[in-house]
Amino acid sequence: MNIIEVKNISKSFLTPTQEIGVLFDISFTIERGEFVIIYGPSGCGKSTLLHSILGLEKPTKGVVKIMGHDVWNDLSDDERSLLRKEYIGMVYQQPSWIKAVSVLENVAFPTLLLGKPLKEGKILAETQLKAVGMTNWKDYLPVELSSGQQQIIALGRALVNSPQILVADEPTGNMDFLSGEKLMEHLKELNKKGQTVVMVTHDLEYLTYASTVIKMFNGRISGIFKGEQRDQLIDTLKKGGIKKILLK
Amino acid sequence: MFRSIFNTIYFFIDSILLSFLILIYFIITISLSALFFFSPQKGEKISGIRENLLSRKSYGTITWVNLINLSAKNLSSRKSRVLVTITGLSIAFAVIVFLISIGFGLQNLIVDRISSVQETTLIEIYPQAGGLQKISDESISSIKEIKGVEKVMPIIAVAGKVKFKNAEIDVVAYGVQGDLIKETSKKLGKITGKIFDNNLTAVEPMPFPVQEIKGLETVTLEELLVNPESELTQLKINSTTPKEAVINKAMAAILALDEASFETQELSAKFVVLPNLLEDENSKIESLWETYKIVGIVDEQDNPFFYVPFVDLRSIGITYYSQLKVKVENEVAVKEIREKIASMGYATTSVLDTLGEIDSIFSIVRTVSFIFGLMALFVGTLGMFNTVTVSLLEKTKEVGLMKAIGMKNKEVKRLFLTESMIMSFIGAIAGTALGYFAGKVASGLISNISPSKEFIDVTYINSELFLLICIIAILTGMTTGIYPGRRASKISALDALRYE
Numbered sequence: 001m002n003i004i005e006v007k008n009i010s011k012s013f014l015t016p017t018q019e020i021g022v023l024f025d026i027s028f029t030i031e032r033g034e035f036v037i038i039y040g041p042s043g044c045g046k047s048t049l050l051h052s053i054l055g056l057e058k059p060t061k062g063v064v065k066i067m068g069h070d071v072w073n074d075l076s077d078d079e080r081s082l083l084r085k086e087y088i089g090m091v092y093q094q095p096s097w098i099k100a101v102s103v104l105e106n107v108a109f110p111t112l113l114l115g116k117p118l119k120e121g122k123i124l125a126e127t128q129l130k131a132v133g134m135t136n137w138k139d140y141l142p143v144e145l146s147s148g149q150q151q152i153i154a155l156g157r158a159l160v161n162s163p164q165i166l167v168a169d170e171p172t173g174n175m176d177f178l179s180g181e182k183l184m185e186h187l188k189e190l191n192k193k194g195q196t197v198v199m200v201t202h203d204l205e206y207l208t209y210a211s212t213v214i215k216m217f218n219g220r221i222s223g224i225f226k227g228e229q230r231d232q233l234i235d236t237l238k239k240g241g242i243k244k245i246l247l248k
Numbered sequence: 249m250f251r252s253i254f255n256t257i258y259f260f261i262d263s264i265l266l267s268f269l270i271l272i273y274f275i276i277t278i279s280l281s282a283l284f285f286f287s288p289q290k291g292e293k294i295s296g297i298r299e300n301l302l303s304r305k306s307y308g309t310i311t312w313v314n315l316i317n318l319s320a321k322n323l324s325s326r327k328s329r330v331l332v333t334i335t336g337l338s339i340a341f342a343v344i345v346f347l348i349s350i351g352f353g354l355q356n357l358i359v360d361r362i363s364s365v366q367e368t369t370l371i372e373i374y375p376q377a378g379g380l381q382k383i384s385d386e387s388i389s390s391i392k393e394i395k396g397v398e399k400v401m402p403i404i405a406v407a408g409k410v411k412f413k414n415a416e417i418d419v420v421a422y423g424v425q426g427d428l429i430k431e432t433s434k435k436l437g438k439i440t441g442k443i444f445d446n447n448l449t450a451v452e453p454m455p456f457p458v459q460e461i462k463g464l465e466t467v468t469l470e471e472l473l474v475n476p477e478s479e480l481t482q483l484k485i486n487s488t489t490p491k492e493a494v495i496n497k498a499m500a501a502i503l504a505l506d507e508a509s510f511e512t513q514e515l516s517a518k519f520v521v522l523p524n525l526l527e528d529e530n531s532k533i534e535s536l537w538e539t540y541k542i543v544g545i546v547d548e549q550d551n552p553f554f555y556v557p558f559v560d561l562r563s564i565g566i567t568y569y570s571q572l573k574v575k576v577e578n579e580v581a582v583k584e585i586r587e588k589i590a591s592m593g594y595a596t597t598s599v600l601d602t603l604g605e606i607d608s609i610f611s612i613v614r615t616v617s618f619i620f621g622l623m624a625l626f627v628g629t630l631g632m633f634n635t636v637t638v639s640l641l642e643k644t645k646e647v648g649l650m651k652a653i654g655m656k657n658k659e660v661k662r663l664f665l666t667e668s669m670i671m672s673f674i675g676a677i678a679g680t681a682l683g684y685f686a687g688k689v690a691s692g693l694i695s696n697i698s699p700s701k702e703f704i705d706v707t708y709i710n711s712e713l714f715l716l717i718c719i720i721a722i723l724t725g726m727t728t729g730i731y732p733g734r735r736a737s738k739i740s741a742l743d744a745l746r747y748e
Contacts, residue, residue: 056652056742078656082308085654096649096745100325101318112314113654 002065003165003196004030004053009062011048011219022048023059024219030198030212032164035191037207038200040216046200049216050169053198054088055080067164085113089158093170095150097142104129104138107157114161121160128156132186148179155186159195166190168199172206184209208234310659319666326639333635334675337724340628341679341717344621345709346686348716351614352708353687359603366599367434368579371586373572374595375524381593382524382568394588396581397574401428404525404561405570408554411516411537412503419499420553421519423561429494429546431575436496437547441511444492444543444557481533483564489557493517493540499552500545513542517554519561527567535564625720628675633728636668640732647736648744661733668729669722676721684709 011023022045030036038046051057053064055071064071067087071080084090089110097106107128108121116124129135132152142150151171158166168187172180180203188209191197199206207213213230215223225233310318323330373391375382388400401424408421426445433439485491493515500507503515517540521533540556576585579600586596640647647660655663687707695703 051742054652078658081651081654081656083654084652090652092745094745096645098318098322098646098649100321105321109650110653112310112318113650113659115308115311117311118314118317 001032002029003032003034003067004198005063005065006049006053007063007065009049009052009059009064011045011052011057011059022219023052026062026219026221028214028221028224030196032196033191033194035187035197035209035211036199036214037210037212038198038214038216039202039204039207040222042202044216045219046202046216047169050167050198050200054090054167055083085110085161087164089161089163089166091151091154091158091166091168091171093173095142095147095154097150099141099143101141102139103134103142103145103153106142107138107153107160110157110161124160125156128160129153131159132156147174148176148182151175151179151183152186155183159190164196166195166197168197170201171199172201172203180206204237207237309656315659315662315666316670319663319670322639322643322663323667323670329635329638330671333632334671334678336631337625337628337671337675338679338682340621340625341676341720342682342686343624343679344618344720345680345683345713345717346690346707347617347621348614348713349683349687349707349709350690351610351617352710352713353691353706354613355606355610356708357704357706358606362599362602362606364434366602367431367575368599368603369576369582370431370598371574371576371582371589372597373574373589374570374597375568376593376595379593379595383570383572383594384568387569387592387594388572390592391572391574391589394585396577396585398577399427399431399575401425401431401573401575402558402569403428403571403573404558404566406522406525406561406566407520409518409520410499410503410554412505412513415503417499417502417552419502420551421517421561422553422555423558423566424555425558428573429555431573433546435548439494439544439546440507441494441542441544443494444490444555481531481565482536483533484536485538485560486563487557487559489559491538491540491556491560492543493554493556494544494546495542495554496546496552497549499554501549502552505542505545507545510542510545514539515542516540517556519564521561521564521566525566525568525570533565625724629724629728632668632671632675632724633731635671636664636728636732637735639667640664640736643736644739644744647739648741651739651741652745657737660737660739664733664736665725665729668732669725672721672725672728675724676717680709680714680717 006029007027009023009026010021012019012021014020026049038049040046048057052059053066053071055064055066055075058072063073066083069075069083071083075083098109101109104122104125105118108118108125111121111124112118126135126138129138132155134149134153134156137145137149137153142153145153151174155168155171158168166187171183175183184206187197187199191209191211199210211226211230213223213225213233214221215225373383373387381387383402388402391397391400404423406421406423408419410417410419426443429436429439429443495503495505495515499505500510505513516537518537519535521535523529523532526533538560574585574589576582582598582600586598589596650663651657651660684707687709688705691703691705691707694706695701698704
């Protein structure tokens with residue numbers, strides 16, 4: 001079953017002097033339980049695509065469907081908010097926090113938006129922090145932690161409402177190698193348990209975690225690698241053919 | 249256009265609802281904190297009760313309690329700035345409470361003083377100036393029939409000539425019932441000695457040509473007339489009631505009466521009747537000299553006068569009375585009874601008129617005070633507006649995050665509104681307390697310099713003032729929360745997440 005459906009998405013930004021195209025006629029589908037990595041060089045439109053899917057950036061044309069809901073044609077702004085908090089968990093490259101409250105309450109915050117009482121939200125947040133091994137930091141303020149720790153906690157926050165889709169935008173961008181690996185292992189574990197993961201990265205090392213790889217270049221999809229194609233891509237990568245992959 | 253009006257109405261209702269929820273939250277939190285404080289072993293249990301009490305089960309939107317909790321934590325993360333803002337606001341509220349409570353307090357003080365010397369359930373009735381309607385026995389009967397009237401007490405005022413030892417003076421003499429002296433004793437002050445207990449009023453039928461005074465001998469006019477040939481009719485006082493007089497201190501002073509031994513003293517008096525009290529306004533009547541025993545002295549010392557039994561003056565042929573005092577069941581009945589009496593053609597006065605005038609004057613004083621308070625509040629509100637707006641700028645990224653996670657525009661608006669409401673409520677509560685204590689300090693200082701040295705409370709806080717403070721607090725919170733809230737709700741989540 002398709003959990004995300006993207007049909008002929010295009011996006012351009014109007015400047016005072018010209019119209020700049022960022023995405024051109026992009027179409028793909030993501031099925032439940034897939035681990036999709038969208039990769040490409042900086043500025044190729046990965047994040048814009050992700051934001052269009054999340055209901056944060058309206059595409060110039062095309063259709064995005066999440067769990068069967070037409071995000072941009074059928075839903076209002078508030079309904080898109082509802083869709084995000086019900087079905088999607090997000091991890092950003094730069095973790096953002098409500099600075100006045102503790103790690104535990106930050107992780108619990110998405111549950112509060114669903115109308116759950118704080119007590120219940122805290123129990124769910126504790127479970128997530130335990131799952132990502134950060135229970136000891138629950139009473140700290142998030143900004144007191146390292147960026148690696150913050151990103152792990154952001155993962156906990158993204159998962160606290162048990163979302164259908166986990167979206168990560170360059171989650172390892174600000175992390176050292178080991179922390180990045182740790183985060184990716186968490187994502188891998190989640191995916192093994194059936195969690196759909198959509199991740200955007202420009203780091204080819206992480207492609208090995210994906211079940212589907214979508215390659216983007218200059219606002220267009222230049223390749224979708226599933227099954228054997230994905231395995232071949234990974235083999236090439238392992239043999240050190242990074243340059244070959246990039247130029248392919 | 250329609251949508252904009254709808255949004256405004258919705259926002260207004262939402263704000264009112266929010267403010268009441270915050271108020272209820274404060275009350276519950278304070279109550280539970282008090283419970284917790286007094287029974288610490290039950291803290292865990294109470295915390296559980298509180299969670300259940302305040303949480304809402306309708307999923308899909310953030311609960312009020314979580315919104316208030318989050319706002320409170322946001323505020324406490326900027327302690328010093330919020331404290332300065334709340335202090336400014338509370339001073340403004342304190343100014344309002346202080347000035348208005350002083351306005352109410354001084355008014356109450358004056359009203360109390362007046363009420364302590366004037367009976368508020370008494371109505372004074374006079375003939376209309378230039379009117380034809382005079383006060384007679386029929387008037388008394390008609391007024392007695394009005395529902396709510398307890399007692400009708402006539403007064404005859406005449407010019408009196410008094411001889412005491414070698415002195416002879418002219419003073420006002422009042423023919424009254426003993427009851428009237430009792431009912432007006434607040435105004436008259438302390439009574440030394442006693443008052444006469446004669447309450448006779450009716451003399452039936454009217455004295456001319458034959459007087460039949462109730463309980464007294466029947467006499468003919470000819471028997472009363474001393475000199476029938478003279479233009480001036482001189483009459484003997486023809487009642488058999490004890491000849492007792494009550495004088496006031498001013499008269500006692502003029503007579504150089506020894507107050508310690510007045511009970512053994514007697515005075516001679518005769519009374520000159522004014523024509524307006526007589527059937528025939530062309531006739532002139534005065535009584536012969538009569539000896540009165542001084543039985544009491546009242547404290548009143550403004551103008552010299554003395555009281556004699558009503559029937560004494562009635563018996564010399566007086567048909568109409570100078571004045572009536574009507575005692576009614578309660579203050580509430582005064583207005584309606586006065587209107588009925590006025591419709592009979594009489595002029596009426598009541599101490600409530602004076603109290604009404606005092607109320608009008610103090611209403612102006614309170615309004616002016618309130619305007620001064622509002623000016624202070626305006627400055628405080630600007631400070632709070634600044635704090636909330638700066639807070640929005642600082643929290644742009646947080647707002648973006650919350651919206652990206654799924655917070656609705658309405659919830660973002662409420663978050664900012666809640667913050668300003670909390671500051672406004674705390675400011676109002678602290679300001680009310682501050683204003684109240686400032687009032688008490690002022691009362692203490694005034695009491696200290698007053699000659700009596702007793703504590704004079706010049707402040708008064710009533711429920712209307714509390715209601716006014718609550719309304720101002722809600723309006724202040726709304727005013728300062730609307731703009732930042734609307735701006736926050738328009739923030740693009742993406743732009744905010746990119747914001748550094």
